[in-house]
Amino acid sequence: MSETCAIVCRDVATRFGPHWVHRHLDLEVRAGEILSIVGGSGSGKTTLLRAMVGLVPHVEGDIRILGSSLAELQGRAAVALRRRWGMLFQQGALFSALTVFENIAFPMREWGGLSEGDIRELVGLKLQMVGLRPADAYKLPAELSGGMVKRAALARALALEAEILFLDEPTSGLDPITAADFDDLLREVHRDIGLTVVMVSHDLDSIAATSDRIAVLSQGKVLTVGPLSEVAEVDDPYVREFFHGERGERVLKALRC
Amino acid sequence: MTSQHPASSTGEPQEDPHWEIEGEFLALRGRWTLRRLTGAIDTVREGLRQAGRDRPWDLRGIERLDSVGALVIWHAWGGALPKDARLGAEQQAIFQRFATLETPSPPRQPWGLWARLEALGAHILGVGGDLWGLLLLLGALLTEFWRALRHPRHFPWREISATIVRTGPDSLPILSLIGFLIGIVISFQSAPTLASYGANIYIVSIAGLSILREFGPLITAVILAGRTGSAFTAQIGAMRVTEELDALRTFGISPVQRLILPKVIALAITLPLLVVWTDAVAILGAVIVAKLDLGISVGFFLREMPVMVPNFNFWLGICKGVLFGILIAWVSGYHGLKVQPNTDSLSRETTDSVVLTLTLVIVIDAVLAMIFANTGISVG
Incomplete structure (x- = not known):
């Protein structure tokens, strides 16, 4: 394993019943990069993300995160490792019965060792980082717009000073302006904190605006991985459709300019 | 350094x-x-x-x-x-x-007497709102029922049938166990007193009356309220959370017509049938204890019961079953529609639905007991 890799997937296989989602999948995520995973519908992007965070078990191969193998860790060690990453779910997955403040404070309180005064200031800081106002802190998730839900969920994902951030379709359901704002926010957070980001997305504008590298999934394996300009040149039907359609060409043209 | x-x-x-x-x-x-x-x-x-x-x-x-x-x-x-x-x-x-940090501070909560008054007022308004909402739903159910009768092709037969299948046979095992035990307990508790007065044969009257008139319908309603009523509220509430109710409305289909009315009709059919079943197994339990404890034969018990316990009691139990069935589906449907799109509301409404249903079942049972206090009870 390279010293600079935050995540290493080797020969990984996952399945739902008799249906194989991934077979012999290899992928390395470098520390400090933003890696986007793209692929056709049903190619197993979200399943791979969930396998990386241990929500879906891999039946073969090995997934090493921050130097530790997911399969080998048990009990407290597994919990300690899980607390080193944060995940932003597609719908935000904020606890609907808790206010935004309580949602962000929840992992801090569970962690222990932080006084309520410290937690209050840290929640304020996270809110400020994701561009929410202190007045939003005591709203319930149902009272937030889609963009605000994503921001609050991002603040919660960062609550325990995550070293890796997993994002599942972070801009889905957002209008283009809000999505672009979220991309700016992601870049800013990435720059300020220097964390590793793994993102599943269909949004080519968002991918182009944020990603250092892109991994294309096809038929249960990583077809190619690299910067956008390299990946877009790969001869594959999905790559052609995704990167050389009308929208793809516009984004690539903008990048070349 | x-x-x-x-x-x-x-x-x-x-x-x-x-x-x-x-x-x-x-x-x-x-x-x-x-x-x-x-x-x-x-x-x-x-x-x-x-x-x-x-x-x-x-x-x-x-x-x-x-x-x-x-x-x-x-x-x-x-x-x-x-x-x-x-x-x-x-x-x-x-x-x-x-x-430049602004630490979030919680909104100021009212305190003291004012806060208590506000909470009391909110509670009273909430109860009033629930009663009004239940009344409105009842009106909507009657309207939809009338509409369905006028257009039999649109009558929700399949939904009714599916609900009967889900609520009826699946409830039989638990009702058998509870009914049987209730029958045993009634007989067992009455036996020593009756034996001490040499009034053994009155076990038939006591067990028959209490089971057919009270315990059969009451136990069935309690089990169904906990088992089926809560499931109705959770199902309709989950559909509210996932916007399925809104999707129904966009097709011009009323959730009351498609979701609640079939449940009301289905439970109005299923619950009395389940009451008959509970009555039967409870009497079986009573018969067994009467035979073992008081020496009353099975044949004598079954022969004498129609004589000592007028048929009215059986039919009163059946009518209660219909009433309780309608009540369970009506109240659970109301709370299902009341669910807000969050998990906290879903659990709160499910609890409220069961609590209100059980309360109303017992209140109605008490009212009916007073109304029919002198009817169907043979003396001597």
Whole structure:
């Protein structure tokens, strides 16, 4: 394993019943990069993300995160490792019965060792980082717009000073302006904190605006991985459709300019 | 040069947060992170405050600084950036955030007598709102029922049939167990008193009356309220959370017509049938105890029961079954529609649905007991 890799997937296989989602999948995520995973519908992007965070078990191969193998860790060690990453779910997955403040404070309180005064200031800081106002802190998730839900969920994902951030379709359901704002926010957070980001997305504008590298999934394996300009040149039907359609060409043209 | 390692519990002291006096500067080193500081935050904060008094700070040697580490240093500074501190560019950014930080404070809650009055008023309005809502739903159910009768092709036959299948046969095992035990208990409790007066045969009257008139319908309604009513509320509530109810409305289909009316009709059919079943197994339990404890034969018990317990009691139990069935589906449907799109509301409404249904079942049962106090009870 390279010293600079935050995540290493080797020969990984996952399945739902008799249906194989991934077979012999290899992928390395470098520390400090933003890696986007793209692929056709049903190619197993979200399943791979969930396998990386241990929500879906891999039946073969090995997934090493921050130097530790997911399969080998048990009990407290597994919990300690899980607390080193944060995940932003597609719908935000904020606890609907808790206010935004309580949602962000929840992992801090569970962690222990932080006084309520410290937690209050840290929640304020996270809110400020994701561009929410202190007045939003005591709203319930149902009272937030889609963009605000994503921001609050991002603040919660960062609550325990995550070293890796997993994002599942972070801009889905957002209008283009809000999505672009979220991309700016992601870049800013990435720059300020220097964390590793793994993102599943269909949004080519968002991918182009944020990603250092892109991994294309096809038929249960990583077809190619690299910067956008390299990946877009790969001869594959999905790559052609995704990167050389009308929208793809516009984004690539903008990048070349 | 002096050095301090206040948080050296992680086994990697070279990375732990620590500070050194370098010339006139207090130089911070190591990883000032949540993981490295946990368990020692207050000690480090105080130690840093003491060490940094009247000294310029140098943070450029810090290997990693996260929000928690920055907060500890910020507090040691007394909440203001020292003028002569040496910081990296990223460190500048995070302390700049602290400098402009607005800590969220909870909205002020009303207190004292006023708060109690407000809570009481809200509760009364809530109860009033529930009664009005139940009334409106009843009106909507009657309207939809009338409409369905006028257009039999649109009558929700399939939904009714599916609900009967789900609520009827599946409830039989639990009703058998509870009914049988109730029959045994009634007989068992009455037997010693009756035996002491030599009035053994009155076990037929006592068990028959109490089972057919009260316990059969009541036990069935209680089980169905807990088992089926809560499931109705949760199902309709979950459909509210996932916007399926809105999807129905966009097709011009009323949720009352498609979801609640079939449940009301289905339970009005199923519950009396289940009452008959509960009556039967409860009487079986009573018969067995009467035979074992009081020596009353099975044949005598079954022959005498129609004589000592008028048919009215059986039919009263059946009517109660119909009434309770309608009530369970009506109340659980109302609470299902009341669910807000969040999980807390779903659990609260499900609980409220069961509590209200059980309360109304018992209240109605008591009212019916008073109304029919002198009907169907043979004396002598």
